[in-house]
Amino acid sequence: MSLFIALAGFLTGMGAFAGSAMAFSLNPDAGSPGIEKVNTFHWIIFIVIVIAIVVINLAILRAARPRTRHVKTGDSSSTGSQLKVGIGLGVVALAIFVTATVFSDQSRVVPVSTETVAGMSESKQLEITTTGSQWLWRFEYPNGAFTYHRLVVPAGVTVALELMSSDVIHGWNVPSLTGKADAVPGQSNWVYFRADEEGVHSGRASILSGQGYDTMEAMVEVVSPADYESFIQQQKRDIQEAQDTVEKQGAPDAGAPVTDNSPAAVEANKQDELEATAKKEDQ
Amino acid sequence: MSSYPTTMPPTRPEVSSGVSTGAEAGWRQIAASPDHKVISLVLLTTAFGSLFLAALELLLLRVQLAVPENVFLSAVTFDRLLSVYGETAIFLFALPLCIGLFYYVVPLMVGARGTALPRVGQTGLWLFLFGGIVLYASFLFTPPEAGINPLPPLSELTFTPNNGVDVWIASTGMIVLGLLLLSIDLLTTIYNLRAPGMAWRRAPIFVWAAAIVTWLMLFVAPVFLAALTMLMIDRKLGGTFFAGGAGGAPLLWQHMSYIFFTASYMIIASSILAAISEIIQTFTRRQVLNRKVVIASMAAIAVLGTLAWTQNMITAPLPSGWKYFAMLMSISLIVPFGLIFYNLIATISASDFHMRAPLRYAMGALSLASIGLAAEVAQSTIAVGTQLQHTYDAWAATHFALIGFALFGGLAAVSYWYPKMTGRMLNEDRAKISFGVMLAGTLIALLPLFGAGVEGQVTDSYRYVSGQGYDLFNLTSTIGTLILFVGVVMAVGNLIKSRTEGAVAPPDPWRGDSLEWLALSPPVGHNFDVLPDVRGTQPMRDIRDALARLDAEAGAKADEPQSVA
Numbered sequence: 001m002s003l004f005i006a007l008a009g010f011l012t013g014m015g016a017f018a019g020s021a022m023a024f025s026l027n028p029d030a031g032s033p034g035i036e037k038v039n040t041f042h043w044i045i046f047i048v049i050v051i052a053i054v055v056i057n058l059a060i061l062r063a064a065r066p067r068t069r070h071v072k073t074g075d076s077s078s079t080g081s082q083l084k085v086g087i088g089l090g091v092v093a094l095a096i097f098v099t100a101t102v103f104s105d106q107s108r109v110v111p112v113s114t115e116t117v118a119g120m121s122e123s124k125q126l127e128i129t130t131t132g133s134q135w136l137w138r139f140e141y142p143n144g145a146f147t148y149h150r151l152v153v154p155a156g157v158t159v160a161l162e163l164m165s166s167d168v169i170h171g172w173n174v175p176s177l178t179g180k181a182d183a184v185p186g187q188s189n190w191v192y193f194r195a196d197e198e199g200v201h202s203g204r205a206s207i208l209s210g211q212g213y214d215t216m217e218a219m220v221e222v223v224s225p226a227d228y229e230s231f232i233q234q235q236k237r238d239i240q241e242a243q244d245t246v247e248k249q250g251a252p253d254a255g256a257p258v259t260d261n262s263p264a265a266v267e268a269n270k271q272d273e274l275e276a277t278a279k280k281e282d283q
Numbered sequence: 284m285s286s287y288p289t290t291m292p293p294t295r296p297e298v299s300s301g302v303s304t305g306a307e308a309g310w311r312q313i314a315a316s317p318d319h320k321v322i323s324l325v326l327l328t329t330a331f332g333s334l335f336l337a338a339l340e341l342l343l344l345r346v347q348l349a350v351p352e353n354v355f356l357s358a359v360t361f362d363r364l365l366s367v368y369g370e371t372a373i374f375l376f377a378l379p380l381c382i383g384l385f386y387y388v389v390p391l392m393v394g395a396r397g398t399a400l401p402r403v404g405q406t407g408l409w410l411f412l413f414g415g416i417v418l419y420a421s422f423l424f425t426p427p428e429a430g431i432n433p434l435p436p437l438s439e440l441t442f443t444p445n446n447g448v449d450v451w452i453a454s455t456g457m458i459v460l461g462l463l464l465l466s467i468d469l470l471t472t473i474y475n476l477r478a479p480g481m482a483w484r485r486a487p488i489f490v491w492a493a494a495i496v497t498w499l500m501l502f503v504a505p506v507f508l509a510a511l512t513m514l515m516i517d518r519k520l521g522g523t524f525f526a527g528g529a530g531g532a533p534l535l536w537q538h539m540s541y542i543f544f545t546a547s548y549m550i551i552a553s554s555i556l557a558a559i560s561e562i563i564q565t566f567t568r569r570q571v572l573n574r575k576v577v578i579a580s581m582a583a584i585a586v587l588g589t590l591a592w593t594q595n596m597i598t599a600p601l602p603s604g605w606k607y608f609a610m611l612m613s614i615s616l617i618v619p620f621g622l623i624f625y626n627l628i629a630t631i632s633a634s635d636f637h638m639r640a641p642l643r644y645a646m647g648a649l650s651l652a653s654i655g656l657a658a659e660v661a662q663s664t665i666a667v668g669t670q671l672q673h674t675y676d677a678w679a680a681t682h683f684a685l686i687g688f689a690l691f692g693g694l695a696a697v698s699y700w701y702p703k704m705t706g707r708m709l710n711e712d713r714a715k716i717s718f719g720v721m722l723a724g725t726l727i728a729l730l731p732l733f734g735a736g737v738e739g740q741v742t743d744s745y746r747y748v749s750g751q752g753y754d755l756f757n758l759t760s761t762i763g764t765l766i767l768f769v770g771v772v773m774a775v776g777n778l779i780k781s782r783t784e785g786a787v788a789p790p791d792p793w794r795g796d797s798l799e800w801l802a803l804s805p806p807v808g809h810n811f812d813v814l815p816d817v818r819g820t821q822p823m824r825d826i827r828d829a830l831a832r833l834d835a836e837a838g839a840k841a842d843e844p845q846s847v848a
Contacts, residue, residue: 179669185527
């Protein structure tokens with residue numbers, strides 16, 4: 001009897017869970033067509049799974065109900081036919097799963113650019129080398145500019161991220177744009193996406209990479225193509241300025257701290273600070 | 284049951300004689316004994332001790348994650364607890380529980396007087412125990428801190444220069460080698476020491492599962508041991524097997540370790556489903572529907588599940604063919620799991636049964652595992668997997684399945700064979716209460732984590748910032764984990780207390796149909812005086828019928844009644 005009550009409570013809980021799940025979907029702010037497809041597929045699979053769980057647990061509940069009536073033994077022809085129906089349904093469900101899955105795999109689909117910016121490859125993609133290291137992301141744009149932590153991409157352009165790592169395995173994870181992909185040292189992992197609307201997407205690294213793992217975050221800023229190009233020009237100027245300052249001070253042999261205020265240098269300094277605080281916290 | 288006297292004479296002198304072993308044996312006898320019953324009792328005791336530790340570690344991890352930006356544990360302490368928790372739950376609790384159950388029950392079930400290679404089994408036990416001791420001794424020095432599965436290059440010397448990873452490699456290696464030796468002994472026993480007449484087609488489902496699981500162990504344990512050796516060479520001898528960019532392949536470790544981890548999942552699932560089948564057969568007094576289908580499904584689970592290892596690597600830079608293959612294998616698992624669930628539930632539905640502690644735990648196991656397995660299906664598809672892997676959704680799915688199988692199913696199996704192992708009955712009331720508390724705790728602890736995972740919370744991180752939509756989920760989960768911990772303490776406490784306080788058990792308290800119920804409770808050192816002659820799939824029922832017939836004939840000849848049991 002207590003099993004009955006417990007399972008009834010469980011089913012109520014499942015219902016409440018399903019109800020609360022209706023309140024949020026996987027990526028309400030999906031920023032790319034591929035992720036919208038994933039959202040739809042997630043809903044299909046979520047509903048199928050909730051139905052399966054409820055059916056199985058109702059069957060367990062029904063079976064566990066205490067009864068005094070003696071059930072006649074022997075003949076099981078009816079259960080046999082039920083079994084066939086069960087197998088049939090299982091095979092149908094399997095076919096649906098496989099079909100739906102093949103058509104909703106966004107990693108195989110390379111979207112086509114609708115806008116053009118400078119630095120695109122022959123295949124009309126903007127290839128950006130993304131290197132993970134403990135515990136930051138570095139983005140290298142096709143025309144010499146680079147940023148840390150923050151990736152700026154133009155809307156309407158197919159972006160191909162080449163994920164690499166300089167030390168351990170890092171999990172690239174921006175759920176509303178690309179989903180997850182691992183950056184493995186010595187190998188390249190490609191992620192393709194096209195963001196259609198301007199906005200900011202962010203995500204936490206998803207594979208344990210050491211003690212500063214919880215601070216490792218990537219931010220993707222989608223801007224208009226014109227803003228993108230001016231950002232790249234500005235970034236290039238700032239980097240050049242910072243390098244000139246370093247050369248003037250004769251930094252290569254002195255190792256003196258860079259004290260200029262260009263965004264690239266500021267970002268590099270920020271990283272040093274982050275690492276220093278992480279180390280402090282560890283002690 | 285309480286009407287039995289505390290000291291009981293052998294009830295059936297024609298079947299079994301001698302004094303029972305177990306209760307009075309000192310540690311010297313236990314340490315030196317190659318007897319399969321003593322060895323597996325040590326294994327099971329260690330497993331339930333580890334269950335307590337794993338529940339405690341999980342509780343500490345959850346307390347740290349109860350509120351955002353918590354300062355209860357530091358990053359390094361969290362990583363260490365996490366690594367030790369993973370190893371304790373899988374290698375010190377779930378796997379030895381399954382192997383230990385097989386090692387106790389299977390020789391009795393096939394009517395053997397012992398195992399075929401007792402010294403091999405004894406070596407296995409000691410390797411296993413030393414592995415556990417090495418892991419927990421590391422708390423005095425440096426515990427492992429590279430995660431539940433320490434992925435190179437993070438676990439290479441360059442990035443984790445302390446000895447924690449070495450401890451992980453050494454202890455895991457000893458444990459896996461120990462379990463492999465126990466499996467070899469078990470498999471040899473099943474092949475060679477079956478009682479006269481016990482053909483494969485008459486072997487109980489649990490024996491079939493033991494054969495399937497030990498065969499699987501023979502295939503996957505050497506792969507994992509090789510990976511451990513290679514990582515050890517990398518760390519200690521300057522090797523570059525898994526070094527990134529220096530001629531090594533970091534993904535090779537993932538292939539080799541995930542083959543073993545996925546197979547372990549299937550080992551736990553098959554073993555416990557087989558134990559649940561035995562329980563259902565006994566308490567419903569009938570054979571499981573479609574016995575052959577159930578056995579074949581267990582073999583299918585072992586093969587398909589292991590072939591699906593790359594489903595853990597959906598986000599890795601792999602050719603997509605691998606990912607599609609793994610996805611297909613994982614989705615195909617719906618069929619064998621579904622068939623087993625269907626037949627087990629249908630068997631209960633179609634019969635009269637007595638609700639006792641083992642059956643209650645077993646129903647809880649099926650219920651919880653159904654949630655976990657269904658949620659695993661979602662993540663094995665590539666599209667959803669790239670979103671949900673490494674989030675708390677994946678964590679919740681795995682925990683639902685493994686808590687369902689290993690904790691609830693393990694308690695079902697242990698409470699079912701408890702009278703046989705200890706000679707005492709398990710306290711029913713305490714078992715009922717602990718069941719309710721654990722069920723509530725598991726549901727409250729894990730259901731909210733599905734929400735946290737869908738909202739994007741990643742695992743293994745020791746803290747998170749608030750305002751991301753999952754603060755409440757985390758707090759609820761921590762409260763649930765506390766309830767679960769209380770339930771685990773009650774269940775383990777019941778196992779300990781009933782050992783001395785339980786009513787004395789007769790040899791066959793449940794009227795089971797397989798041969799372990801022929802032996803005394805607990806069995807004598809050599810298990811049986813008379814090797815039974817097996818004529819069907821329910822040998823103990825045949826023996827009971829024969830004894831009743833003899834009794835009736837004797838009663839008819841001589842007018843005075845003779846009691847047999």
